[in-house]
Amino acid sequence: MPEGHTVHRIANLFSSLLTGSLIRASSPQGRFEYGASIISGTTLNEVEARGKQLFLHFDADRILRVHLGIYGKWDVFTFDGQYARGGSPKTVSLPTLGSSTRGRTEEKSQSTAVPLFPPEPKGAVRLRLESPHVVADLRGPTACELQTPEQVLEVKSRLGPDPMVDKGVRAEREFLARLGSTRRPIGAVLMDQSVVSGIGNVFRAEILFRQKISPYQAADSLSREAASALWKDWTKLLAYGVKTGVMLTRLDLNQAQTKKALRSPRDRHYVYRRQGLPCRVCGSLISLEMMLARKLYFCSHCQAEVMT
DNA sequence: ACACTATGAGTAA
DNA sequence: TACTCCTAGTGTC
Numbered sequence: 001m002p003e004g005h006t007v008h009r010i011a012n013l014f015s016s017l018l019t020g021s022l023i024r025a026s027s028p029q030g031r032f033e034y035g036a037s038i039i040s041g042t043t044l045n046e047v048e049a050r051g052k053q054l055f056l057h058f059d060a061d062r063i064l065r066v067h068l069g070i071y072g073k074w075d076v077f078t079f080d081g082q083y084a085r086g087g088s089p090k091t092v093s094l095p096t097l098g099s100s101t102r103g104r105t106e107e108k109s110q111s112t113a114v115p116l117f118p119p120e121p122k123g124a125v126r127l128r129l130e131s132p133h134v135v136a137d138l139r140g141p142t143a144c145e146l147q148t149p150e151q152v153l154e155v156k157s158r159l160g161p162d163p164m165v166d167k168g169v170r171a172e173r174e175f176l177a178r179l180g181s182t183r184r185p186i187g188a189v190l191m192d193q194s195v196v197s198g199i200g201n202v203f204r205a206e207i208l209f210r211q212k213i214s215p216y217q218a219a220d221s222l223s224r225e226a227a228s229a230l231w232k233d234w235t236k237l238l239a240y241g242v243k244t245g246v247m248l249t250r251l252d253l254n255q256a257q258t259k260k261a262l263r264s265p266r267d268r269h270y271v272y273r274r275q276g277l278p279c280r281v282c283g284s285l286i287s288l289e290m291m292l293a294r295k296l297y298f299c300s301h302c303q304a305e306v307m308t
Numbered sequence: 309a310c311a312c313t314a315t316g317a318g319t320a321a
Numbered sequence: 322t323a324c325t326c327c328t329a330g331t332g333t334c
Contacts, residue, residue, distance in 0.1 A: 203315085
């Protein structure tokens with residue numbers, strides 16, 4: 001699920017659950033053993049999300065950079081289940097033996113004396129972070145590495161604005177400037193993290209549909225108003241995603257339909273993964289083409305290219 | 309058992 | 322443009 005909203009949610013969750021704690025780190029899978037040993041036993045001071053990048057600041061300027069890539073994932077388990085409700089990402093409560101079985105979400109009841117918390121790592125867990133009541137398992141990341149503050153600055157310097165971090169008109173102006181300085185198609189430019197941080201394949205398709213912009217439109221041919229609306233729409237969608245954990249991008253739903261869409265992925269989008277199906281606005285069939293080796297979904301009728 | 313897919317991005321050519 | 326890396330779920334034989 002990793003587009004920008006996911007990373008901010010993880011950062012928020014870690015901030016409330018793990019910052020200020022002494023962390024035990026390990027690599028059950030074995031591929032990050034050395035790195036884990038460096039941060040294990042130190043305090044997590046700050047968690048920072050920027051676009052799809054996550055930075056965990058430990059003592060002594062040790063910074064863990066994590067990028068989930070296409071299928072990386074964090075699984076978070078809490079001891080008391082306090083965070084199991086309310087849509088926290090993948091949070092599960094696991095009772096210990098002898099406590100009530102109510103609320104049990106994993107593990108069948110056991111008659112052995114094995115504690116159910118912390119849970120056994122399942123599959124290829126690259127990194128496990130633990131405090132006494134919290135376990136966070138990382139699997140399949142594109143990047144999981146320790147960095148110096150200088151290296152972190154270098155990474156950040158290559159990132160475009162993130163509306164959750166860079167508030168106000170300066171960030172928008174930055175975005176407008178970067179759009180105006182490239183003739184590449186807007187569908188490619190929105191995926192470029194040095195132009196704007198956090199947009200991925202789902203948000204790219206959906207934002208362009210919502211704004212009625214052809215993905216093939218040259219970025220520098222967009223009007224200032226259109227570009228500004230694009231930024232504001234991304235800001236809005238991102239904030240909603242961070243709040244709910246769901247990429248719900250439709251504007252045409254009433255309250256009951258929204259509730260349904262929150263549960264069923266197929267109802268959440270205008271164009272993403274809807275190739276060959278009728279456009280929800282005009283009824284013509286949704287197109288699927290490849291752009292930069294990624295699947296690009298759009299409605300060629302609603303999103304007609306404007307010649308300039 | 310094997311093939312294919314996915315919300316990403318770096319590198320080589 | 323193609324290949325590479327990372328994991329797990331789904332679909333097909």
